[in-house]
Amino acid sequence: MAGPTPGVSRRTLFRGTAAGIAVVGGSLAVAPPAYASNFYNPFAGRPISDGWQAHLNRGSLGGIDYPMPVGTNLPACGGGSIQNIPNNGTGGHTVTIHHPNGYRSQYMHLSAFVLGNGAVVGAGAIVGRSGGAAGAPGSGSSTGPHVHWHMINPSGQRINPLDYLAGLGGGGGLPKTSTAQDGIPGTIFWKRAQNWLRIEAGYTGPIDGVPGVNTYAAMQRELRDHYGYTGPIDGVPGVNTWAALQRLASRYGYTGPIDGVMGPNSWRGVARFLNEDRWD
Missing domain, CATH: 2.70.70.10 (Glucose Permease (Domain IIA))
Structure with a gap:
């Protein structure tokens, strides 16, 4: 051949x-x-x-x-x-x-x-x-x-x-995440999330695509300030954290329930937000 x-x-x-x-x-x-x-x-x-x-x-x-x-x-x-x-x-x-x-x-x-x-x-x-x-x-x-x-x-x-x-x-920025298509958050998704949180919520950890306590705590701070999260800033995401994240996703095409249970459609909405050029 x-x-x-x-x-x-x-x-x-x-x-x-x-x-x-x-x-x-x-x-x-x-x-x-x-x-x-x-x-x-x-x-x-x-x-x-x-x-x-x-x-x-x-x-x-x-x-x-x-x-x-x-x-x-x-x-x-x-x-x-x-x-x-x-x-x-x-x-x-x-x-x-x-x-x-x-x-x-x-x-x-x-x-x-x-x-x-x-x-x-x-x-x-x-x-x-x-x-x-x-x-x-x-x-x-x-x-x-x-x-x-x-x-x-x-x-x-x-x-x-x-x-x-x-x-x-080009430009040396982060690539867009394919989560916007397949609804499965992976390394690129979380790298973009960490970069968003670095810019907006004081996250100081690595942009490594591996979310941990610091990533989730920064996300909780951002969700508290803008998306109605009322739980503790403890870096341990639960139903209230994910429900606030679904409220974010609802501004980017997610039409499902705000129930704190993340599924492919919830993740797609978040990914569309994260794929905006400002988080590159």
Whole structure:
């Protein structure tokens, strides 16, 4: 199977995009948004059924799962050369895009490949069709129609593509948290929370994404001052702390009950607040 194509020029990538479109019957690929390094999220707007942290929690190396009907066209998230891997263990049929910067993107559980090994494509070209129906050819261990997406960095480590895309904005700030999509708070979420609390509530601990007593005490101070928290400033969050945090989330799209029980929708609301540029 073909490996990455070194030194692919921007002009070559644009030619490759056109070639990729021709393979799928001449239909035009939708032009992706303008992202740095010619990368974008081709699944933006689709729901996430299983986020990065959920994969890690069950022993996976990580991934983002997007439910979609079998046969859905899969656009390339960035330009590069194609490597098709049939029956790739639990991942089933897998297409790998080898990007010129040394990163790789992989889509798993495909129902069909549409390009040959070594084909050069640009962002937005169709590189395969989704699958995942239980027991169907190419589904691997999937139990329902979806595509699994992850990236691999030049060191061979699997990484969250949403974190990678968030970091392309430059400026040396914190990346945006994918909790706004998957509803699961992780390290980036808590780093942004700590930075918010550093700016607004006197937090002096590390921006390490590992919340502890100091993080929670600063959060309680901020929630007391602005979101109706009336409990002790003890760094031990309970129902009253989380209810105040839900009141914050309600200003950012959360419409559920203020009951102090945090769930994915509560966390998404908080994450939308934390993703504001002022907390970068």
